[in-house]
Amino acid sequence: MKLNKTVVAMAISAMILSACSEDEKDASLIDGTQNAASGINDASVSGLNNGSGLSGSAMDGSGMYPNAAIGPEFSDPSNPLSKSTIYFMLDSSQVQDDFVPVIAAHAHYLVAHPGQRVVMEGHGDERGSREYNIALGEQRAKSVASMLRVQGVGDNQLDVVSYGEEKPAAFGHDEASWELNRRVELVYQGK
Amino acid sequence: MNFVRKIILIALIGCYVPSSYAEMTIEITEGIESALPISIVPFAMQGPSGVPVDVSFIVDADLGRSGYFKTLDKQSMPSRPTTAEAVQFKEWQAIGQHYLVIGQVVAEQGQYTVQFQLFDVYKGGQLMGYRIASSAADLRRTAHHISDLIFEKLTGKKGVFSGRIAYITSTRQGRQSNHKLQVSDADGFNAQTIASSVEPLMSPAWSPDGRKIAYVSFEKKSAAIYVQTLATGERTRVAEFPGINGAPSWSPDGSKLALTLSKDGSPDIYVLNLLTRSLSRLTNSFAIDTEPTWSPDGSSIVFTSDRGGKPQLYIMSSQGGQEKRLTFSGNYNAKASFSPDGRNIAMVHGNGNDYRIAVMDLASKSFNVLTDGRSDESPSFAPNGSMILYASKKGNASYLSAVSLDGKMQQKLVFDSSEIREPAWSP
Numbered sequence: 356m357k358l359n360k361t362v363v364a365m366a367i368s369a370m371i372l373s374a375c376s377e378d379e380k381d382a383s384l385i386d387g388t389q390n391a392a393s394g395i396n397d398a399s400v401s402g403l404n405n406g407s408g409l410s411g412s413a414m415d416g417s418g419m420y421p422n423a424a425i426g427p428e429f430s431d432p433s434n435p436l437s438k439s440t441i442y443f444m445l446d447s448s449q450v451q452d453d454f455v456p457v458i459a460a461h462a463h464y465l466v467a468h469p470g471q472r473v474v475m476e477g478h479g480d481e482r483g484s485r486e487y488n489i490a491l492g493e494q495r496a497k498s499v500a501s502m503l504r505v506q507g508v509g510d511n512q513l514d515v516v517s518y519g520e521e522k523p524a525a526f527g528h529d530e531a532s533w534e535l536n537r538r539v540e541l542v543y544q545g546k
Numbered sequence: 547m548n549f550v551r552k553i554i555l556i557a558l559i560g561c562y563v564p565s566s567y568a569e570m571t572i573e574i575t576e577g578i579e580s581a582l583p584i585s586i587v588p589f590a591m592q593g594p595s596g597v598p599v600d601v602s603f604i605v606d607a608d609l610g611r612s613g614y615f616k617t618l619d620k621q622s623m624p625s626r627p628t629t630a631e632a633v634q635f636k637e638w639q640a641i642g643q644h645y646l647v648i649g650q651v652v653a654e655q656g657q658y659t660v661q662f663q664l665f666d667v668y669k670g671g672q673l674m675g676y677r678i679a680s681s682a683a684d685l686r687r688t689a690h691h692i693s694d695l696i697f698e699k700l701t702g703k704k705g706v707f708s709g710r711i712a713y714i715t716s717t718r719q720g721r722q723s724n725h726k727l728q729v730s731d732a733d734g735f736n737a738q739t740i741a742s743s744v745e746p747l748m749s750p751a752w753s754p755d756g757r758k759i760a761y762v763s764f765e766k767k768s769a770a771i772y773v774q775t776l777a778t779g780e781r782t783r784v785a786e787f788p789g790i791n792g793a794p795s796w797s798p799d800g801s802k803l804a805l806t807l808s809k810d811g812s813p814d815i816y817v818l819n820l821l822t823r824s825l826s827r828l829t830n831s832f833a834i835d836t837e838p839t840w841s842p843d844g845s846s847i848v849f850t851s852d853r854g855g856k857p858q859l860y861i862m863s864s865q866g867g868q869e870k871r872l873t874f875s876g877n878y879n880a881k882a883s884f885s886p887d888g889r890n891i892a893m894v895h896g897n898g899n900d901y902r903i904a905v906m907d908l909a910s911k912s913f914n915v916l917t918d919g920r921s922d923e924s925p926s927f928a929p930n931g932s933m934i935l936y937a938s939k940k941g942n943a944s945y946l947s948a949v950s951l952d953g954k955m956q957q958k959l960v961f962d963s964s965e966i967r968e969p970a971w972s973p
């Protein structure tokens with residue numbers, strides 16, 4: 356299961372920052388106390404690597420059905436489980452009626468598979484301030500999580516993370532893209 | 547009618563990774579009528595192998611970019627003196643110049659001596675003169691330092707040319723994004739990546755001493771706040787609670803971080819003591835409370851809350867206590883940034899369609915919208931309080947812009963090839 360293999364490579368290059376101070380003196384040419392300012396030197400680069408690089412194939416179901424690897428029902432277009440993205444209205448974290456059956460299908464599956472975990476990833480569109488959008492994305496993810504919980508899904512099966520506007524699904528700067536970005540993605544976790 | 551002028555400087559940013567350099571443009575979109583005419587005569591270069599950095603060009607660019615000065619192009623100069631004896635004040639008076647800067651860069655055994663003199667053209671006398679030793683690697687910084695000296699001498703305000711800015715960039719390749727936290731000089735040069743990740747990085751915040759940056763990283767597929775020391779690259783994870791770990795803001799004494807956590811339910815403001823690691827909760831509402839920022843005297847914290855239905859700014863004591871609403875103009879005010887003197891607050895102001903940078907005077911409550919973009923965000927004051935740096939978008943292009951507190955001066959820094967956002971000006 357490659358689906359949830361994450362590749363995180365952090366490179367931290369160190370730098371030497373310097374403070375500079377000067378005494379301002381008028382009069383004619385004097386030596387200014389120089390900012391001894393080594394400038395910035397690359398000191399070291401250390402990598403933290405959590406993943407094994409970009410191993411494996413492209414995403415299963417070529418991205419159409421991100422949870423396809425969990426079971427065949429997740430890539431059957433006639434099955435509501437094949438839908439894993441819940442869209443929201445502007446500035447709202449209320450689940451729209453269209454998506455109630457989708458969430459119910461996921462609840463049903465998760466109740467039947469108590470060992471299965473799912474992450475609700477909350478997202479927002481690009482408008483407004485970024486940290487506020489993180490909060491909005493979390494509200495959306497939590498409202499989906501609470502619908503699942505009400506339908507019997509265990510707390511230990513549910514996880515919530517908000518990416519705000521940081522991981523857009525569509526990259527335009529218009530209403531069409533914004534609609535696609537105000538969303539919660541249900542990401543099933545591999546065993 | 548504002549005096550509008552356009553200067554476009556195109557140059558390469560030197561990066562330490564040779565393959566990743568970017569082209570950058572600085573454009574002054576609006577200047578002020580009272581800009582002071584000043585001539586920066588190209589400095590004499592003396593030395594066997596030339597000088598790697600054009601010091602006078604950088605000084606000219608800094609001063610011009612500030613909007614306070616109107617610099618004279620080389621072609622219009624009546625002469626190009628490099629020593630005081632060679633200066634003929636009359637010829638500079640004749641073309642309306644107020645100030646004149648001349649200088650020399652002398653190379654000797656890999657070291658450089660930069661000397662410059664600033665003259666008052668009408669009085670015919672020297673206002674300032676310095677000789678500064680510099681290594682090759684420091685020549686850019688030396689040039690910015692000279693700009694600061696001249697700027698402060700002539701405007702009475704501290705220069706900000708030798709400061710730094712931190713910001714986030716993203717590049718996309720197919721489904722994969724690469725996010726970087728970078729630090730560059732105030733003019734966008736010498737960009738260095740201090741952290742990079744395929745998962746988002748957010749909310750860089752300088753420590754008050756300028757040695758550390760706190761930021762949010764999703765590198766572990768959930769949010770955590772890190773504090774990284776710039777000189778060593780060493781970093782510490784200071785917050786990794788369930789849910790949101792966001793919006794770090796340093797207390798003015800550098801001992802604490804205000805931040806947003808949702809571990810207890812809805813997002814609330816907490817204060818983390820960096821020495822003892824003790825955490826105290828400041829707000830406790832069912833609404834979203836986020837984006838805390840300390841007043842420069844440390845007494846108050848301003849934050850964004852939607853407890854009234856829409857996001858607005860609220861203020862409270864940094865010790866906790868009563869919260870009071872600050873903004874009433876429009877239905878979206880968020881992401882406050884205090885001016886260094888504590889008198890003004892910059893914010894993102896939304897009117898339903900557009901998000902712009904506004905500033906509010908805390909005493910008079912007067913409220914001014916300074917920018918006219920559609921998607922302006924992340925305001926950050928320059929350390930001298932004269933300008934507000936912010937992120938802006940136009941079409942698919944993103945860039946950093948700066949606007950003066952009165953809205954009369956604007957400049958933008960355009961980086962090609964990647965999305966750029968969340969600028970933070972170093973203290």
